[in-house]
Amino acid sequence: MSDLRNDERKTLILTGASRGIGHAAVKRFSSAGWRVITCSRHGFPEDCPWEMGPEDHIQIDLADPANVEDGIREMRERLKAQGSRLDALVNNAAISPKDEHGQRLPALDTGIDDWKTVFQVNFFAPIMLARGLVEELKKATGSVVNVTSIAGSSVHPFAGAAYSTSKAALASLTREMAADFGPLGIRVNAISPGEIETSILSPGTENMIKDIPMRRLGQPEEVAKAIYFLCTEQSSYVTGAELHINGGQHV
Numbered sequence: 001m002s003d004l005r006n007d008e009r010k011t012l013i014l015t016g017a018s019r020g021i022g023h024a025a026v027k028r029f030s031s032a033g034w035r036v037i038t039c040s041r042h043g044f045p046e047d048c049p050w051e052m053g054p055e056d057h058i059q060i061d062l063a064d065p066a067n068v069e070d071g072i073r074e075m076r077e078r079l080k081a082q083g084s085r086l087d088a089l090v091n092n093a094a095i096s097p098k099d100e101h102g103q104r105l106p107a108l109d110t111g112i113d114d115w116k117t118v119f120q121v122n123f124f125a126p127i128m129l130a131r132g133l134v135e136e137l138k139k140a141t142g143s144v145v146n147v148t149s150i151a152g153s154s155v156h157p158f159a160g161a162a163y164s165t166s167k168a169a170l171a172s173l174t175r176e177m178a179a180d181f182g183p184l185g186i187r188v189n190a191i192s193p194g195e196i197e198t199s200i201l202s203p204g205t206e207n208m209i210k211d212i213p214m215r216r217l218g219q220p221e222e223v224a225k226a227i228y229f230l231c232t233e234q235s236s237y238v239t240g241a242e243l244h245i246n247g248g249q250h251v
């Protein structure tokens with residue numbers, strides 16, 4: 001348990017915290033004494049072993065813009081206990097739909113509604129959240145981290161066209177946001193994971209290891225450490241960056 005009262009702690013809002021990279025980020029920030037407000041489609045798991053409770057979880061479907069707006073109102077309400085300050089927003093939740101055989105969805109076969117849903121979750125929700133929470137971020141001189149992907153910069157064997165283009169758009173959005181939020185004192189960066197061992201990976205990913213210079217998959221904790229770096233004083237003059245966390249896969 002942290003000894004700090006809620007109004008003295010730094011606060012993170014993190015989307016997609018229920019597993020994978022988000023889960024590891026909750027652990028990293030919580031162990032440093034931060035209050036972490038999480039959001040995902042499912043309710044707070046009753047068997048969750050951490051000190052945070054259901055009062056720090058918001059059930060929200062980022063695929064539904066009206067639900068995102070409601071979620072932002074709820075977040076702002078909950079931040080009042082912290083003097084309406086927000087130290088960091090991490091846009092981590094994403095979807096990566098596959099075809100019925102679990103294979104990559106190419107541009108020709110992706111229905112327009114699926115493109116829209118992927119872009120709503122992976123691209124529009126991050127900017128909606130950042131804009132909706134801008135006053136709270138400004139008050140704390142906070143920072144935003146957008147989670148992009150190695151699939152945003154070249155065709156990937158498993159990631160579909162909609163997913164990959166949404167991540168490329170999110171990388172560009174990070175640049176635009178850094179320019180627009182910078183004068184408000186808010187830093188905006190991206191982290192771009194490669195093949196990280198989580199449930200989003202497709203069967204066959206292990207065959208890619210031979211082409212990764214570090215010859216192994218990454219662990220969610222290794223991504224969480226980089227997110228933490230970008231949300232803290234250690235990176236105080238870093239904005240508009242996209243940090244590759246992929247064992248050298250991009251080279």
Ligand SMILES: NC(=O)c1ccc[n+]([C@@H]2O[C@H](COP(=O)([O-])OP(=O)(O)OC[C@H]3O[C@@H](n4cnc5c(N)ncnc54)[C@H](OP(=O)(O)O)[C@@H]3O)[C@@H](O)[C@H]2O)c1
Nearest residue numbers: 016017018020021040041042062063093094149196198200
């Ligand atoms: N793992 C990798 O190798 C890898 C590589 C490159 C990039 N990334 C990126 O890293 C981030 C995290 O990936 P991950 O592997 O940890 O993913 P993951 O294990 O599939 O977890 C995704 C998270 O997003 C939440 N989520 C999904 N759809 C949502 C929605 N409509 N509304 C609200 N929450 C939603 C999920 O929670 P609920 O199911 O409860 O909603 C879950 O907590 C993503 O942005 C992903 O694109 C991952």
